[in-house]
Amino acid sequence: MKATSPRQLSAFERLRDLPPLFRGGDLTRRFGWTSKSASQYLYLWKRRGLVQSLGGHSDVYANLLASLHPDWERAVVMAMPSAVLVGIEAMRREGWTTQVTRRPSLAVKTGDPAFKTNRFEVLRRTPRWFDQVAPGIAGDSQGNLRVLRAAWALADQLTHGGWEQGGLAPDDIDWAQISSADERDWRAACEALGVPRSPLRALAVSSRAHRPQDGSKRARRDDRSL
Numbered sequence: 654m655k656a657t658s659p660r661q662l663s664a665f666e667r668l669r670d671l672p673p674l675f676r677g678g679d680l681t682r683r684f685g686w687t688s689k690s691a692s693q694y695l696y697l698w699k700r701r702g703l704v705q706s707l708g709g710h711s712d713v714y715a716n717l718l719a720s721l722h723p724d725w726e727r728a729v730v731m732a733m734p735s736a737v738l739v740g741i742e743a744m745r746r747e748g749w750t751t752q753v754t755r756r757p758s759l760a761v762k763t764g765d766p767a768f769k770t771n772r773f774e775v776l777r778r779t780p781r782w783f784d785q786v787a788p789g790i791a792g793d794s795q796g797n798l799r800v801l802r803a804a805w806a807l808a809d810q811l812t813h814g815g816w817e818q819g820g821l822a823p824d825d826i827d828w829a830q831i832s833s834a835d836e837r838d839w840r841a842a843c844e845a846l847g848v849p850r851s852p853l854r855a856l857a858v859s860s861r862a863h864r865p866q867d868g869s870k871r872a873r874r875d876d877r878s879l
Contacts, residue, residue, distance in 0.1 A: 664694075664697070664698060664701070664703060665703075665718065667684065667694075668698070668703060668704070668716055668718040668719070669718060669719075670683070671683070671716050671719070672716065672719065673715065673716050673719040673720045673723065673724065674713065674714070674715055674716070674723065674724065674727055674728050674731060675713075675714055675716060676712050676713055676714070676731070677691055677692070677695055677712045677713075677714060678691075678712060680694065680695070695714065702717065703716075703717055703718060704716055704717060705717060705723065707725065707728045707729070707731075707732055707768070707770055707772070708768060708769060708770030708771055708772065709768035709769040709770055709879075710768060711728075711732035711733075711766075711768040711770065712732070713728045713731050713732045715728060725772050725773075726738075726797070726798040727796055727797070727798070729759065729770075729773065729798055730796055730797065730798055732766060732768055733759070733761050733765065733766050733767055733768065733775070734765070734766070735761055735762040735765040735766075735783070736759045736760070736761050736775075736798060736799070737759065737760045737761075737783075737786075737790055737798075737799045737800065737801055738757060738758070738759060738798055738799065738800040738801065739758050739759065739760045739776070739801045739806050739809055739810075740754070740757065740758035740774075740806060740809075740810060740819070741754050741757075741758070741806075741810075741819070741820060741821055742754055742757035742758065743800050743801045743802070743803060743806035744803045744806050744807060744821075744826075746800065746803075747802070747803040747830070748827065748830045749803045749807075749826055749827055749830055749831075750821065750825050750826055750827060751827075752820075752821065752825055754820070756771070756772065756773055756774045757773055757774070758773070758774045758776060759773045759774065759775050759776065759798075760776050760777075760778040760782070760783075760801075761775055761776065761777060761778065762777075762778060762779075762780055762783050763777050763778065763779050763780065764780070767879055768879070769879045774878055775878065775879040776878050776879075777878075777879070785845045785846060786801060786805055786809065786842075786845065786846070788841060788845070789801055789802045789804070789805030789806075789838060789841070789842055789845075790802070790805075802838055803835065803838075804835045804836075804838035804839040804842055804853065805838055805841075805842040807826075807839075807842075807856075808839065808842035808843055808845075808846050808848045809842070809846060811848055812846045812847065812848060823856055823857055826856070826857065828854055828857045831853055831854055835853060836852065836853050836854075839853040
């Protein structure tokens with residue numbers, strides 16, 4: 654008598670067995686597939702709108718059956734553990750500005766995994782930069798995206814392009830939000846990154862004195878976007 658073949662599992666059944674975020678490589682271990690089969694399934698699932706990719710060759714995917722609103726920041730940490738949120742979005746989260754960027758900026762350490770993605774602007778930064786800004790990084794890398802505190806993010810922006818290239822003008826900052834702790838952060842950031850030191854609120858009056866100097870021009874050469 655011919656044996657009955659095992660029941661084929663549907664895409665919905667398989668995806669219900671996967672977490673909200675997963676790696677493509679997980680499919681080979683979980684379902685016993687070859688790498689080729691896993692790639693084929695991922696291609697079909699993406700075409701059907703069941704999963705979305707973080708982008709590039711990151712191999713990180715969002716399971717849209719588990720959540721229609723993927724936590725892309727956690728996906729970033731899975732793919733690029735050294736990533737730190739910088740720029741305008743880092744300042745917005747502390748109430749410094751209401752500007753919203755289409756692609757928030759991430760700094761990723763040179764030599765560590767980094768992937769091109771339409772969801773974020775990925776900037777390569779040197780290990781030396783990470784050492785310099787370490788006191789200004791909030792959070793840990795245990796699944797949550799780390800963030801450069803607002804005063805440090807502003808000092809970093811002025812070092813890597815200034816007001817003109819950063820997409821932020823002094824009038825875009827809510828200077829009333831600046832606290833004494835922010836002023837302390839600003840002094841530390843200026844010393845670490847080589848930004849001319851003056852009271853933070855002085856930037857509300859004039860940004861000309863805080864344009865990048867020769868040292869910051871060298872820094873911009875190290876600042877490469879993926």
